[in-house]
Amino acid sequence: MEIGKNSTKTCLPAIALAQARRAGRPNFQFLISTFRERLQIMKPTIVIVGCGRVGTALAKFLSEAGYRLSGLASKSLSSAKRVADLTGTEHFTKIPWEITKEADIIFLTTPDAAISDTCNSIVSNGGFKRDSVVLHCSGALPSTILSAAKGCGAFIGSMHPMQSFALNEGNGSPFHGIIFAVEGDIQALHIAAKIAVDLGADCIPIKTQDKTLYHAAAVVASNYLVTLLSLAFRLIEHAGISGSDAWKVLKPLIEGTLSNIEKAGIPAALTGPIARGDIETVKRHIEEIGKKSPELLDLYNALGFHTIDIAKSKGTLSEKSADILKKITKG
Numbered sequence: 001m002e003i004g005k006n007s008t009k010t011c012l013p014a015i016a017l018a019q020a021r022r023a024g025r026p027n028f029q030f031l032i033s034t035f036r037e038r039l040q041i042m043k044p045t046i047v048i049v050g051c052g053r054v055g056t057a058l059a060k061f062l063s064e065a066g067y068r069l070s071g072l073a074s075k076s077l078s079s080a081k082r083v084a085d086l087t088g089t090e091h092f093t094k095i096p097w098e099i100t101k102e103a104d105i106i107f108l109t110t111p112d113a114a115i116s117d118t119c120n121s122i123v124s125n126g127g128f129k130r131d132s133v134v135l136h137c138s139g140a141l142p143s144t145i146l147s148a149a150k151g152c153g154a155f156i157g158s159m160h161p162m163q164s165f166a167l168n169e170g171n172g173s174p175f176h177g178i179i180f181a182v183e184g185d186i187q188a189l190h191i192a193a194k195i196a197v198d199l200g201a202d203c204i205p206i207k208t209q210d211k212t213l214y215h216a217a218a219v220v221a222s223n224y225l226v227t228l229l230s231l232a233f234r235l236i237e238h239a240g241i242s243g244s245d246a247w248k249v250l251k252p253l254i255e256g257t258l259s260n261i262e263k264a265g266i267p268a269a270l271t272g273p274i275a276r277g278d279i280e281t282v283k284r285h286i287e288e289i290g291k292k293s294p295e296l297l298d299l300y301n302a303l304g305f306h307t308i309d310i311a312k313s314k315g316t317l318s319e320k321s322a323d324i325l326k327k328i329t330k331g
Helices: 008-023 028-042 053-064 077-087 112-124 143-152 186-198 208-238 243-264 279-292 294-314 319-329
Strands: 045-049 068-073 105-108 133-136 155-161 179-184 202-205
Touching: 045 053, 053 068, 053 077, 068 077, 105 112, 112 143, 133 143, 133 186, 143 155, 155 186, 155 208, 179 186, 179 208, 186 202, 208 243, 208 294, 279 294, 279 319, 294 319
Parallel strands: 045 068, 045 105, 105 133, 133 155, 179 202
Antiparallel strands: 155 179
């Protein structure tokens, strides 16, 4: 399997297209169609097994990038048909090995708990050809859960998009400008990197053994950020600001903080009472939260406790103040 191989022959449709455009020839649209068909021939065939949010997005935007989507499989046939209708793909099924046998690249985008079993079932039915590339998109699981595919002569890897797919993305690509974390066989990494670029993304390689910690970082940055903002919203509501206004009030502060982190890094971006050693303000926070929102106090204290070391690394908090703050935020 060769991806994007340079050849003078592949340039001929582009030359003809440019010449027709300049001459205003009537067969211009025909040449456009021919050029697009040649571009598709240059790309490998792909199959998507699992038609949830990520699988659907990959099917749609890889097709638009010129990859030949040769089939879709899903436990729910209606889901596979929905994505087939979206992408204009003829072949969809509930039985993955019916469509994976001749594919160059196979994405297993089922729920995490089903990836290994799905791979094993395809292998049992001779569903991977030699030198094909089998990829999953789980952030939590390593490529090694696909090891059974190596018995068919396939290469395995994972490419996790650092992106949230919780919302309907509309017509815009959720992959544009993001990072894919990739790991696995070197052959699979080359293919994954090419796919990332074709989706308008970038990629960063990670070690297979570090995948769990990588995913933990992603969970904190995405899921626990929601939890953190929920804490802020609940506190500001207790201060008399309505929930509908909470985002409008806090948004400039949130965006400014993220901007400061991007420009200056974590320690330098830290401001507030702990950063300046304002012990009395922190005490008042703890007292007031304890009275009005006692269920939130443990989380507030935990965040404060772990903020102390950041303030120390910034150089704005003395050892004496740090010791006092650690005592009062321990609860």
